[in-house]
Amino acid sequence: MSDKKKGRPYMVLPSEINNWNEKYGENTYLPRAILCTQTLIENEIIDEEHEFACYLLFKSIESRIHSCRYEQGVYKGVHCAWSDPISGVMDVIKYKSEMWQGWIEQTKIFLDNDQQQSYRPTVDRRDTDPKIGYRLSNIAMLPFGQNSYKAQAKPVYAFEMGNNQTNVIPTFRRYDSITDAKRDMGLPKLDNDTGVFTNTQDGKMVLIQSEQSTTGQKNIEVDSNENEQKVYTGYIPIGQIEIDGQLYTINQPFTFEQMQIKLRDKI
Known part of the structure; x- marks a missing residue:
């Protein structure tokens, strides 16, 4: 590792990582973010006292780049102007000074509150297009807590599948937020767009979807971890038969691991 860039080796020494972890905790182990921060300090682009703010900015931008590039979940089809986090960090520091100062201040709040997740600064989009x-x-x-609240404040749909095969056509209800859905169903935890059913306290099976998924604007992310997936059984009516004057519906069973329901007509 003798190659150098701007006077620094490409590798962060283990002793430097240990010093960093002692200052900010073991959850800060990300050598490339540390290297970016050290390089900017040595080139007098940022002050040393702002090293942790720079570290968090690198991580947040890298996370957005990765999520958009691989179209993970809600980031499917979302544009990202940067291909590497260093260029994103430099753009914010050089050309968006108000955001950078706000990031520094929020990092201090994050540290003063024992690095509680809700106080961590994150990169947020103003326009969600x-x-x-x-x-x-x-x-x-935007602090992580407020960012999470924004996501939870978006409308969701709860599709009730019933607790047996007689309820072939699901009924649904729209909620203004997933928080409202959790409160109405009496559930402490509820996730949307997983494609997996949730059992309510009264024995019903419900599928929770965002408005974008329900209207077909995006697809749910398929979970490829087959070991943890639960297999469900559904029924499709394929005909009717009359026995002793009584008409019965013939259902064809099918199995699935995940489901997405799309409403064709405008809601």
């Missing part, structure tokens, strides 16, 4: 996506003119700093 996926074509605009993550670009310098459309991003802002």
Whole structure:
């Protein structure tokens, strides 16, 4: 590892990582983010006292790049202007000084509160149009807690599948937020767009979807971990038969691991 860039080796020494972990905790082990921070300090682009703010900014931008590139979950089809986190960090520091100062202040709050997740600064989009996506003119700093609240405040649909095969056609209800859905169903934890059913306290099976998934604007992310997937059984009516004057419906069973329900007509 003799190659150098701007006077620094490409590798962060183990002793430097240990010093960093002693200052900020073992959850800060990300050598490439540390290297970026050290390089910017040595080139007098940032002050040393702002090293942890730079570290968190690198991690947040890298996370957005990765999620958009591999179209993970809600980031499917979302544009990202950067291909590497260093260029994103430099753009924010050089051309978006108000966001950078806000990031520094929020990092201090994060540290003062024992690094509780809800206080961590994150990169947020002002306009949620996926074509605009993550670009310098459309991003802002937002604490993780507020960012999560924004996601939870979006409408969701709860499709009730019933507790037996007689309820062939699901009924649904729209909630203004997943928080409202959790409260109505009496569930402490509830996730949407998983394609997996949730059992309510009164024995019903419900499928929770975001408005975008329900209207077909996006697809749910398929979980490829087959070892943890539960297999469900559904029934499709394929005909009727009359026995002793009584008409019965013939159902064809089928199995599935995940499901997405799309409403064709405008809701």
